[in-house]
Amino acid sequence: MSAKAPSLPLRLPSSTVLIWLLALFASALPWLGKLPVDALLAAIWAPNTDDFSQVLVHYSWAPRLAMALLIGSGLGLAGAVLQQILRNPLASPTTLGVESGAQLAIAIATVYLPGLMALSPDLTAVTGGILGTGLVIALTWRLGFSPVTVILAGMVVSFFLGAINAAFMLFHGEYLGNLFIWGAGSLVQNDWNQFQTLSPRVVVLAIALVLLMRPLQLLQLGADSAKALGARVTALRLLAMLLVILLTASVVSRVGVVAFVGLAAPALARLLGARTLAQHLLWSTLLGAGLLLLADALAQWATAWADGNLVPTGTATALIGGPILLLALRGMKNDRHMPGQASEPASFTPERKPLALPLIALLVVLALVVVLAIAWSPTLSGWQWTAISNWDQAWDWRGPRLLAALVAGVVLAIAGTLIQRLTGNVMASPEVLGISGGAALAMVVLSLMGLNPGRAGQLLAGSLGGAAVLTLLFALSRRHRFSGHQLLLGGVAVYVFMDAGIRMVLSGGGTEANKLLTWLSGSTWLVTETEALALALVAAALVAVTALVSRVLTILPLGEPTALSLGLRVPLARAGVLLIAALLTAAATIIIGPLSFVGLMAPHLARLLGQQTVARQMLLAAIIGAALLTLADYLSRVVMYPNQLPAGILAAIVGGTYFLWGLSRHDRR
Amino acid sequence: MPSFFQIRHLDVEIASTSILRDISLDFHDGEVTALLGHNGSGKSTLLKVLARQLEPSGGELALQGDAFGTLGQRDFARQVGFLPQYTPATDGLTVRELVALGRYPWKGPLGRYRDEDQRLIDQAIDDTGLQAFAQRSVDTLSGGERQRAWIAMLLAQQTRCLLLDEPISALDVLHQVETLRLIQRLAEQRELTVVMVLHDVDLAARFCDRLVALKAGAVTADGTPAQIMNEQVLESIYSVPMGVMERAPGQWVSYVH
DSSP: OOSSOOOOOTHHHHHHHHHHHHHHHHHHHHHHTTSOHHHHHHHHHSOOTTOHHHHHIIIIIHHHHHHHHHHHHHHHHHHHHHHHHHTOTTOOTTTTTHHHHHHHHHHHHHHHOHHHHHHOHHHHHHHHHHHHHHHHHHHHGGGTTOHHHHHHHHHHHHHHHHHHHHHHHHHTHHHHHHHHHHHTOOOOOSSSHHHHHHHHHHHHHHHHHHHTHHHHHHHTTOHHHHHHTTOOHHHHHHHHHHHHHHHHHHHHHHHOOOTTHHHHHHHHHHHHTOOSHHHHHHHHHHHHHHHHHHHHHHHHHHHHHTTTOOOOHHHHHHHHHHHHHHHHHHTOOOTTSOTTTTTOOOOOOOOOOOSHHHHHHHHHHHHHHHHHHHHEEEETTEEEEOOGGGHHHHHHHHHHHHHHHHHHHHHHHHHHHHHHHHHTOTTOOTTTTTHHHHHHHHHHHHHHTTOOOHHHHHHHHHHHHHHHHHHHHHHHTTTTTTOHHHHHHHHHHHHHHHHHHHHHHHTTOHHHHHHHHHHHTTOGGGOOHHHHHHHHHHHHHHHHHHHHTHHHHHHGGGOHHHHHHTTOOHHHHHHHHHHHHHHHHHHHHHHHOSOOOHHHHHHHHHHHTTOOSHHHHHHHHHHHHHHHHHHHHHHHHHTTTTSOOOHHHHHHHHHHHHHHHHHHHHHHO | OOEEEEEEEEEEEETTEEEEEEEEEEEETTOEEEEEOSTTSSHHHHHHHHTTSSOOSEEEEEETTEEGGGSOHHHHHHHEEEEOSSOOOOTTOBHHHHHHGGGHHHHTTTOOOOHHHHHHHHHHHHHTTOGGGTTSBGGGSOHHHHHHHHHHHHHHTTOSEEEEESTTTTSOHHHHHHHHHHHHHHHHHHTOEEEEEOSOHHHHHHHOSEEEEEETTEEEEEEOHHHHOSHHHHHHHHSSOEEEEEEETTEEEEEEO
16 A cells, blocks of 8 residues: 555546536537537627527527536435435435425415415525425434435435326416426526526525535544534535535526436445545536536437427436436445345334235125215215116216226236235335336327327236336346345336336327326326226236236245245246336326326235235235225225326325335334 | 265465465265364355355366266255355244255246145154244244254255254253254255264264365365374374374364464
8 A cells, every 4th residue: 555645536527528518519509500519609798689690599409408408417416415424325306306396386386376476486495405304314313214215205205296296287377387388397498597597596595505615524434533523514514515405406496397307416436446535526516517407418419309399307307317326326335234134124024914804804895995986076066975776877977987997906916916025025115116107108008109009008018018027127236136225226216217217208199198197197087997807807817817826935035045945946936026016007007197106005004914825925915906096096086086197196185295205104113 | 976066176275365375185974074284274265166156267067977067056056955054134034944945956946835845844844843833933042953954954955965154062961962963864854965064073083974174275184084083193283282082983172382
């Protein structure tokens, strides 16, 4: 070892310069065809008002460029500081719910408190950001801030707030049309106004953060040692956190959610070799600016490709965010755990109970929901019962969607059981692992390619998409052996990627896209009777096959060595279960969309009700799933009568809450 | 004695690091063997190769004369049982359900459990003294009881051989001795071939018929406890000067100088 301090690796500055050059070039390319370079540069400051191109450069391209650089560097810095104060290499404004909280607050304020919005959009956004982060921190407070758990909670809080936001937009579409694009993070500019108001805030907050560097450095040693060195740890953390939220919220209130830049920039800086805190802050800032500019150029290209349908920059950043999260996760050791136990969630063994009681109770509940859904509904003249003699007519209207929801519930519950057994992880599910996201993406791509494959084709494509995602997860998580939250977070990252992909593809889709969007939020009202019956048949066949493998499903959670030594051909068994799970998920996704969480809730509830063996768990889960989704379908039809809400969104709101509750429950022990 | 496992010129490389080099060894029918050696000597790797958990990079292995490659996964599992060093979480299974999984190699995914199977399961639970815990969840048991539950599963598997990777490393002294006594007794009653990785050389000498020591991926000593338990051999195995006292016939105490 030489006495010289390790020097900065050359690849850090060189990669940064490369990204900047690439981004600048990609962004300027469309203009280079119209203007010579010197005229282009001159037009940034002083356009010749007779030349339309030059005017556009001055009032649209240049401010957009400046905004991308400003916001990117701000978010990069914010992410780096957050990672330092939480000592968590996955922390960022996106993964802690700051951005989605701010977004929801603005949506709500626009409708109910327009005065407040006119007064100060920042104040609204900051409040929302604090509430979003507060929710994440409150959920994980007792869990000792294990890095992966905090981020998992943060991502699910983001989904959850996003689902509420989506529901809100559907209620108040007439007010929120602009918010829709804004919410996805659009950097489109018409003049220098926004840049002029935003830049002083970002600069002041950034300076304040840099001034905190010395005490922040102490935090690297851990809270106890930092305290021993005289730092006021809690106050310091709160202050830095507040500054970060202020910075992020002022960005969100102007351009919407620009997801993942605050995660990607520090992660990249670390991968490229930034070591000290100062290096971290500096290079995260520079990389953030470069990355956002690059993503923005990408979004502009995609917009051009999509015939002028706007592709928001936030979508492009989310597209790169998923892979970066996976990359960061792979390099990370969850070092708060003992080596032997890895990071497995605490074993989950609620007391066993007899089957009969919960079975009968749930069947009664299911029957009640079905009767309610058929017979009791609001009309323009108040709530009314449909007489039994008229039920056959009621069935024509309400039957197909009811049946479809019921089938989807059963199918998702079984798929969830399979996946929880396959991965040996009680918090896994088709939704959380991004399998339904993969299925949905495959179906969307198929539809937009102009093919009309019918339900059978959709089912096939969806299964392939779902199976591809599950295989990818297997490959990525070999090292962790599916242990605990790392797998879940990997799945969430895949879901983010799929979701961004869907949005990206949809933005070029015109009217077809609108239909798909309705379908993706899980709108059961599109289902016809023939389709519902056909799906029921497919589902019945798949469920019958599943019943045959229950012994295999008992062995798989015990891990590969045990399964091998019991003579199970593990790769074959896994592939089989994986295939069935993918098919089931695809069948359900066609009806209810990708994010309902029923596949998580139903098997988990079945275990809470004391059914631990595979066959009993599956039976009970299927009934719970059916009851949950029929209820969601019924409520989605009546709560907003005469308007309708997609059942999938309703299920996602309930399911997200359940997931967070389950997460905190499992870690406490 | 006929050989149960036959190993010829076994090589194992993991990520281009050589773990085992040119090992030729026989494990005999009905013999209780301990694998000794310091950390990283390759003893766990050897055990995993015997259990077919790990593909060797070279050499031939045979189980009672049949080459490893010719045996199906379930055929193999009917003859060889393996207990990993860290037993996994059991996901809410009761002791009896865990033990019943031992019948999988014989019944496959669909075969019905008959009275004979139930009897074997009960027998395995009796033999390990777990009658009182049969309906308890495995995850709620203490370390020693859990270890016994897993051994019971291997018994229900009705194999002729047990491969145990550090079966007592997580137990206190009392449970260490109890577990080894159990293994010794079962091996005798059921005429089992046992190969286990052990760290405690004194306990190994006390409970095993044969000691095999590995060092840097090669066999450095192989013999009965009486042949191994002397100062020169132990020093060559562990690379520290050691002394040995024989307190009573078959009971040695080794110590570090």
